[in-house]
Amino acid sequence: xxxxxxxxxxxxxxxxxxxxxxxxxxxxxxxxxxxxxxxxxxxxxxxxxxxxxxxxxxxxxxxxxxxxxxxxxxxxxxxxxxxxxxxxxxxxxxxxxxxxxxxxxxxxxxxxxxxxxxxxxxxxxxxxxxxxxxxxxxxxxxxxxxxxxxxxxxxxxxxxxxxxxxxxxxxxxxxxxxxxxxxxxxxxxxxxxxxxxxxxxxxxxxxxxxxx
Numbered sequence: 001x002x003x004x005x006x007x008x009x010x011x012x013x014x015x016x017x018x019x020x021x022x023x024x025x026x027x028x029x030x031x032x033x034x035x036x037x038x039x040x041x042x043x044x045x046x047x048x049x050x051x052x053x054x055x056x057x058x059x060x061x062x063x064x065x066x067x068x069x070x071x072x073x074x075x076x077x078x079x080x081x082x083x084x085x086x087x088x089x090x091x092x093x094x095x096x097x098x099x100x101x102x103x104x105x106x107x108x109x110x111x112x113x114x115x116x117x118x119x120x121x122x123x124x125x126x127x128x129x130x131x132x133x134x135x136x137x138x139x140x141x142x143x144x145x146x147x148x149x150x151x152x153x154x155x156x157x158x159x160x161x162x163x164x165x166x167x168x169x170x171x172x173x174x175x176x177x178x179x180x181x182x183x184x185x186x187x188x189x190x191x192x193x194x195x196x197x198x199x200x201x202x203x204x205x206x207x208x209x210x211x212x
Contacts, residue, residue, distance in 0.1 A: 016054050018044045021112070023061035028115040032062070032123045059129055062116055069104045070133050073163055074140035086145070090162060091198040094169070098191050101183050105166075106173030107190070109183040117174055138163050165197050 005013075022043040026035045037058050041048045055061050073090065080089030097105040103113055120126045138159050145155035172193065176186045200208065 012054075015044075015046065015050070019046070019051060019054055020061060020064065024112050024116055027062065027119050028112075032058075032119055032126065059126055062119060062126055063129055063133070065103075065116075066130060066133060070136050071140050072104060073137055073166060074144045077141060077162075078144045085202070086158070086162060087198055087202045090166065091194070091202075094166065094194055094198070095191055098187055098194065101187065106170040106177065107183045107187065109177050109181075114177060117178065134163065134167060161201060165201055169194050169197055 019040065023035075023040045026040060026043060035058075037051050038048050040058075040061065041051045044051075051061075055064060060067075076089050076093045077086045080086065084092075094105060098107055101107040108114075120130055138156075141159040141163060142152065142155045145158060146152050150158065169190070173186060173190055176190075177183065
């Protein structure tokens with residue numbers, strides 16, 4: 001990732017990673033509200049001002065990795081292959097991410113990843129920000145669909161279904177990881193569930209749950 005970069009750029013990346021790692025460690029040990037930015041700076045051997053040069057707020061020290069993926073769905077749909085539907089493009093990308101054990105689809109069982117996930121779920125301010133990211137992802141996808149000719153009202157409905165399905169799959173992966181299962185153990189069943197979910201999106205709910 002840092003190949004070809006100058007020394008200054010490499011140092012910036014190293015400092016950012018160190019800040020994220022120290023923040024995750026301290027938050028995991030003591031909780032989000034009990035750790036100050038000054039303490040994170042001290043642990044990372046930088047000044048408090050340096051922390052704010054890299055992150056706008058203490059919340060960003062937890063949520064920055066998640067924020068990097070806000071545009072994932074919009075990017076997948078915009079970059080899908082010719083003749084490929086939005087659902088098919090998302091299915092292909094999601095299954096590939098599962099196979100690669102990508103943290104962005106809930107496939108990381110590292111102690112740091114699980115600790116941050118628990119921290120987000122247990123801290124109202126972080127959970128609120130995380131939900132705002134989901135809303136932003138939805139808006140970005142709507143924009144892509146409108147650019148391609150969809151009416152905005154219809155685009156909102158489609159985006160809600162696409163992103164809602166994806167988020168439900170990720171949430172199930174998170175639930176199982178937090179219950180103590182490993183990413184390797186849940187990956188096969190996660191892929192099967194994802195296939196079923198995208199089948200429903202592709203074929204519709206016409207006869208689903210028809211009462212006998």
